[in-house]
Structure formats: structure tokens, C-alpha cells
Amino acid sequence: MxxxxxxAKENKDKNTIIEINTPGSRVYIGEGYCTxxxxxxxxxxxxxxIKLAKFLKSAGVHMLRGGLFKPRTSPYSFRGLGREGLDIMVEARDITGLPLITEIMDVRDLDILYDSIDVFQVGSRNMQNFTLLDELGKIDKPVLLKRGLSATIEEWLLAAEYILKGGNEKVILCERGIRTFEPYTRNTLDIGAVALVKHLxxxxxxxxxxHATGKWELVTPVAKAAIAAGADGVMVEVHQDPDRALSDGKQSLNMDNFLRMMKELQKLATIENKKIDRD
Amino acid sequence: MxxxxxxAKENKDKNTIIEINTPGSRVYIGEGYCTxxxxxxxxxxxxxxIKLAKFLKSAGVHMLRGGLFKPRTSPYSFRGLGREGLDIMVEARDITGLPLITEIMDVRDLDILYDSIDVFQVGSRNMQNFTLLDELGKIDKPVLLKRGLSATIEEWLLAAEYILKGGNEKVILCERGIRTFEPYTRNTLDIGAVALVKHLxxxxxxxxxxHATGKWELVTPVAKAAIAAGADGVMVEVHQDPDRALSDGKQSLNMDNFLRMMKELQKLATIENKKIDRD
Amino acid sequence: MxxxxxxAKENKDKNTIIEINTPGSRVYIGEGYCTxxxxxxxxxxxxxxIKLAKFLKSAGVHMLRGGLFKPRTSPYSFRGLGREGLDIMVEARDITGLPLITEIMDVRDLDILYDSIDVFQVGSRNMQNFTLLDELGKIDKPVLLKRGLSATIEEWLLAAEYILKGGNEKVILCERGIRTFEPYTRNTLDIGAVALVKHLxxxxxxxxxxHATGKWELVTPVAKAAIAAGADGVMVEVHQDPDRALSDGKQSLNMDNFLRMMKELQKLATIENKKIDRD
Amino acid sequence: MxxxxxxAKENKDKNTIIEINTPGSRVYIGEGYCTxxxxxxxxxxxxxxIKLAKFLKSAGVHMLRGGLFKPRTSPYSFRGLGREGLDIMVEARDITGLPLITEIMDVRDLDILYDSIDVFQVGSRNMQNFTLLDELGKIDKPVLLKRGLSATIEEWLLAAEYILKGGNEKVILCERGIRTFEPYTRNTLDIGAVALVKHLxxxxxxxxxxHATGKWELVTPVAKAAIAAGADGVMVEVHQDPDRALSDGKQSLNMDNFLRMMKELQKLATIENKKIDRD
Known part of the structure; x- marks a missing residue:
């Protein structure tokens, strides 16, 4: 047991599909969609x-990501614009109609972010921050729960269980690579876990x-692999000028490469019978 | 450097495509093919x-695998039929025309196997058996080199280098999962490594x-992921009656599931412009 | 660099020794002590x-540990007595004079715990809870920072850097095993990391x-190894009746075995010139 | 089970102690000895x-190691002197009386080495080279079996079982670090495994x-930890001039540091009641 x-799959009669509504769009995440x-x-x-958001809207993206409070390994790194960045994200949503997702690290930020953010992301370092999970179990917004760097599949699903047990049924799992001995890639995407969690x-x-690869050249093939293995979508980093990004530049697609990835995913979504076009 | x-890719003007000929068929492994x-x-x-071989031929398979000398963790496990099994494999090739691949563990078996086997497999436990690699560098048959359980991508390519340096250019790499902390799957398929090695x-x-998953339910989604990420084919275990297999039953597809996997891979090969149909 | x-060692003229005072005792942690x-x-x-605390006092222990807010993998497990347990710990200190250490998971608990607790423990799951580290950098009490399950030595020292940068110089590092592929032990104690961090x-x-071993039979040999490798002390779980413990029973020493461990550590402390006797 | x-411990009435005799000395490995x-x-x-061998003899060493056939990750690295080096080792034994240990990689080398070598080492890369294990099960000389880089304790003991099942009871286990995510050290010594295997x-x-650490500064503290955890001895790399070693210079002790380590181990052996002085 x-x-x-x-x-657990056996305790629900059908797969969870999460609906996210903004004045400008309706987004679904789950079975039959490629988000x-x-x-x-x-x-x-x-x-x-704002410029990037408009581009992403035109490229067919469903939701905008953006880091405000950044968890950084070193206290000397850029830690995000915080509240100031929030206004920028909200403006991007007003313009594009696309819902917003950002990471929450501190339970005390929930009040600040709650009315503005559509989906809360729990980062891999906080997957077992049970204090945070307890609080997110009490809210009525979707939570995207990243797998911890060294979390087993069981621990990941038990972290989801914390949120579900609190009463919030809108949990989205996100596999982002686990830590292994391999130094050529930033992490090792556990593609078997994606397939297995869809079973469990x-x-x-x-x-x-x-994040799984840490190398932009690998983002498109690995994104395709994810959809082929059964994932319900992908979350990718895009930057106008990756070489000048304040963080994660090496793993960010530029606009051209992002458009190429979208074309590949559209072909794949078609044969997998997943809806990728926005309403 | x-x-x-x-x-290394930069030291060769085009990607290696390996041709394997038997009286009954011609098989290619490399760019543009899904083997x-x-x-x-x-x-x-x-x-x-023999029965399984005929089925696999009809299902569109390009090559037959079969273990003769089995590396087993415990000395008390079934270790293969050895030389007796070789005659069976040869008979299967005579009937189907399909080339044969089997694992070689002992340099002293090379003489016995050489005339009968079309491709020699080096198993993950022997990836750094340099004695064996040296010998396989001297022969004129393709070698499929599995990645070691905890081998880095660099070590894997250096193991290939041993064979190439000996003069044998027919090396096929095979990712089969690495060892991580995750207990729900037998190993963790490193899908990023597949994409990266195609670059390097x-x-x-x-x-x-x-072997990567250890669970038959995951074989099809993970095989699809492999092709989507750029792999040139897959090697899968199939058994008439997996529940009664002497080894690896849990990870073997039965015939029905194998046919389902083939259908999925055919759709994928089409959009990826990879030839999957036999000549 | x-x-x-x-x-970093090179940025300080001598090794940090932390002094913890209670009405009943003075405890040192660092070079020359085996705490x-x-x-x-x-x-x-x-x-x-209370009974266990008295026993531990008589056995020569320097500080009392006790979990109040327990991080548990499953939301269905016992999560600690919380604030109610705090009164019990305070009573134990009043009786024994020994300082108290407990884990803090939630920045909001700092007010409740601050006046009663002598050392705050950051658990391995929270090693990169930067919100918590930032707050602990502002206080004037020692912080014991456990290494994360899959944290590199560099990440561990950078987590310490968060606290130090905030102004709190009283940081104690604690190696508690990392996550590897080995299933026979709960974690793998990284003894080389202990020696290396003493250098760095x-x-x-x-x-x-x-926690490193998950098996009480291994606690004494591994504790001895730690001191031999240069550690400044150990933190161990002890229970009157490990078979009936609500958590971690299998890795808890009973009283007899704890006394045996103390004897072994005393011999070792002598040849290592580390003071193990309480003032 | x-x-x-x-x-397994329960299948033998007492712990195995292995005796190695040369004309000049008698060496024991096992319970009660620190070899x-x-x-x-x-x-x-x-x-x-020869010069180093004389020094090691005078320093109290029990056995001489020396690589003849070196397993090297890259085919372009120095792979050992082979048979030519064997004569040098034999001369060192003639002079010092100390028995010899060297790694065997190829079953075909057994004939060349058999009469000259006292203990055969199976390296970590060959721990599951079952062909080699089978052959070593048939001989009447001790075999030192290193744990594989990613071998579980169970797999390690099953590899020993191959040799024991063949009839050779003289198996010595050697923990040399496992592969983990940590990049600051070459491998991660699994000190808990040492304690556990002594139980099992x-x-x-x-x-x-x-090999466990890859850094000479860590060799002494980790060697001490090993003895404190219950190991029956250590095998260390020593070089007259580590900076000019053809391989593994960074992890080799120079003569002075080796003497310092010996002093530390002597103190430890005394309190652990292990005989470290040569007969």
C-alpha cells in the first residue's frame, strides 16, 4: 500500500483538470491538454x-512565469525584485490576459501576492517546507509543486498530500530534474518518474x-521527451538576451529557439491528442 | 576541451551510420533511422x-536480442544457457533473417561467438572492463556499449574511445538508466544524456x-520519450509470458503491449523523419 | 576561489568556539571540545x-535535544507536541541545568521559542529555506545548521554564509548523512565532508x-568515526524504550547502549585531546 | 532474509582471519588486527x-601495494608497466619480506601473476566482473574485493559470495568510497557501510x-575514522614525490605525512585493542 x-489515482474517479481563469483567458492543466x-x-x-510577455502571448503560451523572490544558493547573488516586480507582472497580465505563476518562499508573502498571482509555485528547495505546504492547503488557488532535488516519488506525492489534506485540490506536480553524480547537466530529468506519476x-x-538540464540546447529535445512520456505540459525559461540574464542565462531559450520548440511541441501534441492551442 | x-562530433565530418547485413536483411543504425x-x-x-522471433519479425523489429551469458548479481541466479543457447539464436536468424545481438562478458568467449553474432553488447557492469574494450577494438563487428550504472557521460564516451582507438569504428551507444536514490524505478533513465550525447x-x-525503468508499464512512454529526445532507436525486452520469465519478467512487454508500443513509435518516427520500416 | x-577559514584568525550559558552550566562547542x-x-x-533528561545529565551529556515541531514526510504522522512540549523542555533545563536545542521550521515560531531555547536547529529539509536563514541571521543565539540531504559542501557553507552575513556569528555545522543509492542505511554519513569542512x-x-545511519547498532561506531575524523562532537537520539518511540525508534540508543557509547567516546576524546567532561 | x-556472519562460527606468509613475514588480516x-x-x-618499499618497511607497513595493470578512464592515460613492473615488485618483496598486492583486471593475467603475487585485488570497476570472480574463486590466494562505485552493500557481499562459492574462503572486503553528487571529494567514503558489514x-x-577522498589532506582523518568505526586496516597510496606521480598524485601521502598517519593509527589501535605492530 x-x-x-x-x-492516489484509485481514490478519485477521474483525473484532475485544473481550470485557471483571468479576464482575458481560460487555461486548463491536465489530461488532454498540453499547457x-x-x-x-x-x-x-x-x-x-512586458515585451517578452507580448511575444510569448503571440507565440501561443498559456501562462507567464516570472521570479520575484528568488531562492539563491549564495546570499551574494541577485535575489529578485520582490514586491516591485509584482506590479510589472500584473501589468503583463492586464495586457496579455495570460495568468501568472511565481514562486512563494515565505508564508508571510502570501498576503502580498494572493490577489495578484494565479498559481503559486513551490520550488524544489521548499518541497518539504511543511509550514508552507500547510498554508497553501488552506487557499483556493492552484499550487505547482516542484519535486525536490533528492525527493523520491513517494515523498513528492506525500508533499502534495499535505496540500490536498488541507482542502486545496488544485495541485499541479512539476518534475524538474533530480540531483545525481552527472556533472555535464545541471540535474537529471527523471522521465520515468513522469510516466510513473501519471500512473500513480x-x-x-x-x-x-x-532547470532539469541547465543547457538551452537540451531544452527542446527534453521538452519533447516530456510530452511523449505523458506530461501535461512544460514550463520553460525564455529570455530576450540569455547572455545578459541576471540568472539562469545558460538554460534560457531565446525567442527564435522558443518558436522552434513550440513548432515541435505542436506536432507532438497532435499525435498525442493533446490540445495545445489557446481558446 | x-x-x-x-x-567527438567535431572530429568527424558526418554522423556515423552503422550497416548490419545478414543474408536476409540490411539494418541501419544512426541518423535518420529508428531501429x-x-x-x-x-x-x-x-x-x-523461435516462436517469439517470428512474432518480432512480423511486428517490424530490426534485430533480435537474447542473453546467453547473463551477468547476475547473485551467483545463485539463472546465468543463461551459454553456448547451447547460441544454436537457438542462430536458428532464429536463419528463419527470420534478422541479425543477432548478445552480451559478451568474457574475452575468452569471443572465439565461440564471433562467427554467429552480428553485434556484441557490452553490459553496463562491464563498461569499464578495459580488457574487454581493448579486444572489441580489434574486431570488425559492431559493438553496442551500454552506459555504466554510475558512469558519467564523459566516462561513457571515453569507454567508446577505447574501442574506436583500437580501430573499430562501429560503436553504438546505449543509455539504460543510471543509479539514483529513487526506489520506485529500477534505474533512472537519463533522457538529458541522450540529447547531450547526440550533440557531443x-x-x-x-x-x-x-532496464531503465524495471516496470513494463513504463516501457512504452519512456521509449517514446527516447525517440522524441533524439535517440536512434530502442532495445526492449519482450517475453511471451512475462510472469514466467526466468529473469526480468516485470520489465518485459508481452506481445500485445509490444504491438501497441510499435504503433506509437511509428507515429513518432513519422513526425521525426526517422525511417522505422524495414527494407 | x-x-x-x-x-572560510582564511578569513578568520582562529577557529570559532561557541559558548552557551545557562544558570546551571557552561557549554563550549568547537576546537578542543567533544560536545x-x-x-x-x-x-x-x-x-x-524529565526522567531521560536526568539520566543524560548523569551520563555526562552537555545539551538536551528534543523535537517539538517535527518535519514529517507524511501529513498523517505524529508531528510533535509543539508549544505544549516546550514547557516540558524548559522544566528539564530547570532541573538539569543543561541547555536546550530544538528544531525551528517556521519563522513565526521564533517569538514563542526565543526566550526558552538555547540553540536553534535548522533541519536538513530547511537548509536552503532562505527565509528562515535570513531571520536566524538577525538573532543572538547559536544556530545548528544541518546539511541538506543532497546539499553539496559548498551549498552547506553558503547556507551558513546567509546566517553569518546577517550578523549572527554563532553557527554550528552538523553533518547528518546524505542521500545515496544505498538502501541498507537510512542515509550515508559523509565522513570525508567532516574532515574537509574542518579544513575549509x-x-x-x-x-x-x-539520522545518518537509521540503525542504532551503527550509532556508536559511526559516532567514534566522527570524533576520529575531527568532529567537535555528536548529537544522538536516545529513548527509554526505542521500540515504543513515536518516531525514529530504530535509530535511537537505549540507556545502556548510550552509556557504552559514552565510554568509547571518552577514550577517543582523551587521545584526541578533546575535553569531553562537563565543567 | x-x-x-x-x-553471512550467522553462517560461520567465528570471524575470518586471513594469514599471509612470505619467507620474511607473517601478516594477519581480520578481527584484532590493524593491517x-x-x-x-x-x-x-x-x-x-625499491626505495619506497624500504621506507614503508621501516615505517611499520604490513604489505606493499603497487599497480601493474592500471584501469584508466581514458585510453590516453598511463596504463602501468605491466609484466615489467612485476619483477620490480618481486625484488621489493625479496628485500623487505613484505607480501605484495596488485590489481588483476584480466583473467588471462592470472598465470603470469600467480606465483609472484600474494594477494589479488579486484578493483571497483570489476566488482561485478563475474568472469573474473569465478576464476578467483578457484585459486588458493587471498582476494581483496573493492566495493564498486555504485554497488550496494548487498551487491558487494554477493560479489564476495561468487568467490566464496567457488571455494576460495580468503576474501577481504575493501570500502573505497561510493559515487555521489558531491564534487569537492573524489568519492564519498561510506563509513556506515564499514560498520554495517562488520555486523553482517x-x-x-x-x-x-x-581513493575515497582524492585529497591527501583527508587521508589521515578518514583512515582514523575507518579504524574507529571497526575496519580491520587501511590501504593507502604513498609516493616519494606526489606532485610528480604519473597517477593519483593528489591523493598520495608523502613520506612525512605517512609517518604522521602511522603515529595516529598506533594510538587508535591501542585503545581499540587491535594489533598494529608487525611480528
Whole structure:
């Protein structure tokens, strides 16, 4: 017997499909959809973010990502614009109609972010921040739960269980690579875990090929692999000028490469019978 | 500077395509092809193997696998039929025309196997058996080199370099999952490594989704992921009656599931412009 | 150049020795001392905790541990007595004079715990909870920072750097095992990391052999190894009746085995010129 | 039930102690002894090896190591002197009386080495070279079996089982670090495995702190940790001039540091009641 209950497939009559509505769009995540979330690692300044958001809208993206409060290994690295960046993201949503996702690290930020953010992301370092999971179990907004760097599949689903048990049924899982001995890639995407979690759970599963590989050249093949293995979408990092990004430049697609990836995913979504076009 | 030379993409003007000829067929492995190798983990008896071989031929497979000398963790496990099984495999080739691949563990077996076997497999436990690699560098038959359980991509390509340096240019790489902390799957398929090795090297890359996952339910999604990420084919375990297999039953597809996988791979090969149909 | 600065040995003229004072005792952690912290995984009830505390005092322990807010993989497990348990720990300190250490998971608990707790422990799951590290950088009490399950030595020292940069110089590092592929032990104690961190940093380093091994039979040999490798002490789990513990029973020493361990560590401390006797 | 039988402690009435005799000395490995094996990574030339051997004899070492056939990750690295080096080792034994240990990679070398070598080492890359294990099961000389880079404790003991099942009872286990995500050290010494294997098996267990850490500064503290955890001895790399070693210079002790390590181990052996002085 698996120790997770509410997250288990056998305890729900059908797979969870999450609907996210903004004045300008309706987005679905789950069975039958291929949802694309894109944006820069961190919101760096207003003009670049707005410009990129418009581009992403035109390229067919469903949701905008952007880091405001960045978890950084070193205290000397750029840690995000914080609240100031939030206004920029909200403006991007007003213009594009696309819903917003950002990472939450501190339970005390929930009040600031709650009315503005459509989906809350729990980063891999916080997958077992049970304090945060407890709070996110009480809200009525979707939570994207990234797998921890060294979390087993069971621990990942039990972290989801914390949120579900609190009463929030809108949990999206996101595989973003695990830590192994391999130094050529930033992490090792566990593609078998994607397929297995689709068997074990009714929850939607996305893949983040940017963090998983750490190399932009690998983002498109790995994103394709994710969809072929059954993932319900991908979340990728895009930047106008990756060489000048304040963080994660090496793993960010530029606009041209992003468009190429979208074309590839569209072909794949077609043979997999997943809807990738926005309503 | 990477330490491998002969295996490096920049040192060869085009990607290596390996041709394998038998009286009954011509098989290619490399760029533009989606090659399917299938068969049981171990050759267990004549009738079952011949019957399975005929089925696999009809299902569109390009090459037959079959274990004769099995590396087993415990000395108390079934270790293969050895030389007796070789005659069975040869008979299967005579009937189907399909080339044969089997694992070689001992340099002293090379004489016995040489005339009968079309491709020699080096298993993951022997990836750094340099004695064996040196010998395989001297022969004129293709070698499929599986990645070691905890081998880095660099070590894997350097193991290939041993064979190439000996003068044998027919090296096929095969990713089969690495060892990580995750207990739900037997190994963790490193899908990013597949994409990366296609960038770094001119050598063909196959994927073994059976050993990578250890669970038959995951074989098809992971095989699809492999092709989507750029692999040149897959090698899978198939058994008439997986529940009664002497080894690796849990990861073997039965015939029905194998046919389903083939259909999925055919759709994928089409959009990827890879030839999957036999000549 | 290593990316940590305040934690680096070369940036401080001598190794950090941390002094912890209570009305009843003065405890030192660092160079020249072999500090023993002991107690149950979780505070379960008043009578057992007080009785165990008295025993540990008589056995020569320097500090009492006790879990109040327990990070648990599953939301269905016992999560600690919380604030109720705090009164029990305070009573134990009043009786024994020994300082108290407990884990803090939530920045919002700092107010509740601050006046009662002598050392704050950051658990391995929270090693990169930067929100928590930032807050602990502002206080004037020692922080014991456990290494994350899959944290590199560099990431661990950078997590310490967060606290140091905030102004709190009283950081104690604690190696507690990393996650590897080995299933026979709960984690793999990285003994080389203990020796290396003593070279790289001026901060004290303790070892937790209970979590590192998950098996009480291994606690004593691994605790001895830690001191032999240069650790400044150990933190171990002790329980009156490990078979009936609400958590971590298998890795808890009973009283008899704890006394045996103390004897072994005393011999070792003598040849290593580390003071293990309490003032 | 554990799958190993002949290696299991409960299947033997007392712990195995292995005796190695040469004309000049009698060496024991097992319970109650602290056996020191030392020498350079590879035999590089006669004069240096003989000089080092004399030094090691005077320093109290029990056995001489020296690589003849070196397993090297890259085919372009120095692969050892082979048969030519053997004569040098034999001369060193004639002079010092100390028994010899060297790695065997190829079953075909057994004839060449058999009469000259006292203990055969199976390297970590060959721990599951079952062909080699089978052959070593038939001989009447001790075999030192290194744990594979990513071998579980169970797989390691099952590899020993291959040799034992063949009829050779003289198996010595050697932990030399496993592969993990940590890049600051070459490998991660699994100190818990040392303690656990002493519980599970009657076989002697040595530790190789040189390969485990890859840094000479860590060799002494990790060697001490090994003895404190219950290991029956250590095998270390020593070189007259580590900066000019053809292989593994960074992890080799120079003569002065080796003498310092010996002093530390002598103190430790005394309190652990292990005989470290040569007869």
C-alpha cells in the first residue's frame, strides 16, 4: 500500500483538470491538454518583461512565469525584485490576459501576492517546507509543486498530500530534474518518474526542462521527451538576451529557439491528442 | 576541451551510420533511422525463442536480442544457457533473417561467438572492463556499449574511445538508466544524456527503456520519450509470458503491449523523419 | 576561489568556539571540545522526558535535544507536541541545568521559542529555506545548521554564509548523512565532508550518527568515526524504550547502549585531546 | 532474509582471519588486527619503488601495494608497466619480506601473476566482473574485493559470495568510497557501510581513504575514522614525490605525512585493542 491517499489515482474517479481563469483567458492543466508556461527566470525590469510577455502571448503560451523572490544558493547573488516586480507582472497580465505563476518562499508573502498571482509555485528547495505546504492547503488557488532535488516519488506525492489534506485540490506536480553524480547537466530529468506519476496519481504533471538540464540546447529535445512520456505540459525559461540574464542565462531559450520548440511541441501534441492551442 | 577525441562530433565530418547485413536483411543504425531491437532477457528454450522471433519479425523489429551469458548479481541466479543457447539464436536468424545481438562478458568467449553474432553488447557492469574494450577494438563487428550504472557521460564516451582507438569504428551507444536514490524505478533513465550525447558525438545512441525503468508499464512512454529526445532507436525486452520469465519478467512487454508500443513509435518516427520500416 | 567568505577559514584568525550559558552550566562547542548532545527524537510526554533528561545529565551529556515541531514526510504522522512540549523542555533545563536545542521550521515560531531555547536547529529539509536563514541571521543565539540531504559542501557553507552575513556569528555545522543509492542505511554519513569542512571553515562541526545511519547498532561506531575524523562532537537520539518511540525508534540508543557509547567516546576524546567532561 | 549465505556472519562460527606468509613475514588480516597496506598507485620505475618499499618497511607497513595493470578512464592515460613492473615488485618483496598486492583486471593475467603475487585485488570497476570472480574463486590466494562505485552493500557481499562459492574462503572486503553528487571529494567514503558489514559478515573489511577522498589532506582523518568505526586496516597510496606521480598524485601521502598517519593509527589501535605492530 502506498502511503499517499488523496493524491492516489484509485481514490478519485477521474483525473484532475485544473481550470485557471483571468479576464482575458481560460487555461486548463491536465489530461488532454498540453499547457505551455514560459517566461524569464527572474523579472528584471518592466520594459523587458512586458515585451517578452507580448511575444510569448503571440507565440501561443498559456501562462507567464516570472521570479520575484528568488531562492539563491549564495546570499551574494541577485535575489529578485520582490514586491516591485509584482506590479510589472500584473501589468503583463492586464495586457496579455495570460495568468501568472511565481514562486512563494515565505508564508508571510502570501498576503502580498494572493490577489495578484494565479498559481503559486513551490520550488524544489521548499518541497518539504511543511509550514508552507500547510498554508497553501488552506487557499483556493492552484499550487505547482516542484519535486525536490533528492525527493523520491513517494515523498513528492506525500508533499502534495499535505496540500490536498488541507482542502486545496488544485495541485499541479512539476518534475524538474533530480540531483545525481552527472556533472555535464545541471540535474537529471527523471522521465520515468513522469510516466510513473501519471500512473500513480490523478494530478496533472508538468516538466521543467530548463532547470532539469541547465543547457538551452537540451531544452527542446527534453521538452519533447516530456510530452511523449505523458506530461501535461512544460514550463520553460525564455529570455530576450540569455547572455545578459541576471540568472539562469545558460538554460534560457531565446525567442527564435522558443518558436522552434513550440513548432515541435505542436506536432507532438497532435499525435498525442493533446490540445495545445489557446481558446 | 573534452578528453574524448575519436568519439567527438567535431572530429568527424558526418554522423556515423552503422550497416548490419545478414543474408536476409540490411539494418541501419544512426541518423535518420529508428531501429528496434527486441527479444527476451535470456534465451530460455528453443521453441519459445523461435516462436517469439517470428512474432518480432512480423511486428517490424530490426534485430533480435537474447542473453546467453547473463551477468547476475547473485551467483545463485539463472546465468543463461551459454553456448547451447547460441544454436537457438542462430536458428532464429536463419528463419527470420534478422541479425543477432548478445552480451559478451568474457574475452575468452569471443572465439565461440564471433562467427554467429552480428553485434556484441557490452553490459553496463562491464563498461569499464578495459580488457574487454581493448579486444572489441580489434574486431570488425559492431559493438553496442551500454552506459555504466554510475558512469558519467564523459566516462561513457571515453569507454567508446577505447574501442574506436583500437580501430573499430562501429560503436553504438546505449543509455539504460543510471543509479539514483529513487526506489520506485529500477534505474533512472537519463533522457538529458541522450540529447547531450547526440550533440557531443557522431555515434548512434539507442535507449533501453526496460532496464531503465524495471516496470513494463513504463516501457512504452519512456521509449517514446527516447525517440522524441533524439535517440536512434530502442532495445526492449519482450517475453511471451512475462510472469514466467526466468529473469526480468516485470520489465518485459508481452506481445500485445509490444504491438501497441510499435504503433506509437511509428507515429513518432513519422513526425521525426526517422525511417522505422524495414527494407 | 570558493564562493563563501565569512565561513572560510582564511578569513578568520582562529577557529570559532561557541559558548552557551545557562544558570546551571557552561557549554563550549568547537576546537578542543567533544560536545555531546542527546535526547529523544520528539518530546512525547513530561514524565519520560524529565526522567531521560536526568539520566543524560548523569551520563555526562552537555545539551538536551528534543523535537517539538517535527518535519514529517507524511501529513498523517505524529508531528510533535509543539508549544505544549516546550514547557516540558524548559522544566528539564530547570532541573538539569543543561541547555536546550530544538528544531525551528517556521519563522513565526521564533517569538514563542526565543526566550526558552538555547540553540536553534535548522533541519536538513530547511537548509536552503532562505527565509528562515535570513531571520536566524538577525538573532543572538547559536544556530545548528544541518546539511541538506543532497546539499553539496559548498551549498552547506553558503547556507551558513546567509546566517553569518546577517550578523549572527554563532553557527554550528552538523553533518547528518546524505542521500545515496544505498538502501541498507537510512542515509550515508559523509565522513570525508567532516574532515574537509574542518579544513575549509573555522566553524564547529558536529555529526548526527542517528539520522545518518537509521540503525542504532551503527550509532556508536559511526559516532567514534566522527570524533576520529575531527568532529567537535555528536548529537544522538536516545529513548527509554526505542521500540515504543513515536518516531525514529530504530535509530535511537537505549540507556545502556548510550552509556557504552559514552565510554568509547571518552577514550577517543582523551587521545584526541578533546575535553569531553562537563565543567 | 539476506541473499548472501557464505558471506553471512550467522553462517560461520567465528570471524575470518586471513594469514599471509612470505619467507620474511607473517601478516594477519581480520578481527584484532590493524593491517596497513601502502605503496604507490602505480609502479613507475625500479629505483623509486625499491626505495619506497624500504621506507614503508621501516615505517611499520604490513604489505606493499603497487599497480601493474592500471584501469584508466581514458585510453590516453598511463596504463602501468605491466609484466615489467612485476619483477620490480618481486625484488621489493625479496628485500623487505613484505607480501605484495596488485590489481588483476584480466583473467588471462592470472598465470603470469600467480606465483609472484600474494594477494589479488579486484578493483571497483570489476566488482561485478563475474568472469573474473569465478576464476578467483578457484585459486588458493587471498582476494581483496573493492566495493564498486555504485554497488550496494548487498551487491558487494554477493560479489564476495561468487568467490566464496567457488571455494576460495580468503576474501577481504575493501570500502573505497561510493559515487555521489558531491564534487569537492573524489568519492564519498561510506563509513556506515564499514560498520554495517562488520555486523553482517565474518569477512575482514579494509578501507582505502586515498581513493575515497582524492585529497591527501583527508587521508589521515578518514583512515582514523575507518579504524574507529571497526575496519580491520587501511590501504593507502604513498609516493616519494606526489606532485610528480604519473597517477593519483593528489591523493598520495608523502613520506612525512605517512609517518604522521602511522603515529595516529598506533594510538587508535591501542585503545581499540587491535594489533598494529608487525611480528
Amino acid at each position: 502506498r502511503p499517499f491517499k488523496l493524491a 505551455i508556461i514560459a517566461g524569464p527566470c527572474a523579472v528584471e525590469n518592466r520594459d523587458d518583461y 496519481s490523478h494530478l496533472p504533471v508538468l516538466v521543467d526542462p530548463s | 573534452r578528453p574524448f577525441k575519436l568519439a 528496434i531491437i527486441a527479444g527476451p532477457c535470456a534465451v530460455e528454450n528453443r521453441d519459445d525463442y 558525438s557522431h555515434l548512434p545512441v539507442l535507449v533501453d527503456p526496460s | 570558493r564562493p563563501f567568505k565569512l565561513a 555531546i548532545i542527546a535526547g529523544p527524537c520528539a518530546v512525547e510526554n513530561r514524565d519520560d522526558y 571553515s573555522h566553524l564547529p562541526v558536529l555529526v548526527d550518527p542517528s | 539476506r541473499p548472501f549465505k557464505l558471506a 596497513i597496506i601502502a605503496g604507490p598507485c602505480a609502479v613507475e620505475n625500479r629505483d623509486d619503488y 559478515s565474518h569477512l575482514p573489511v579494509l578501507v582505502d581513504p586515498s
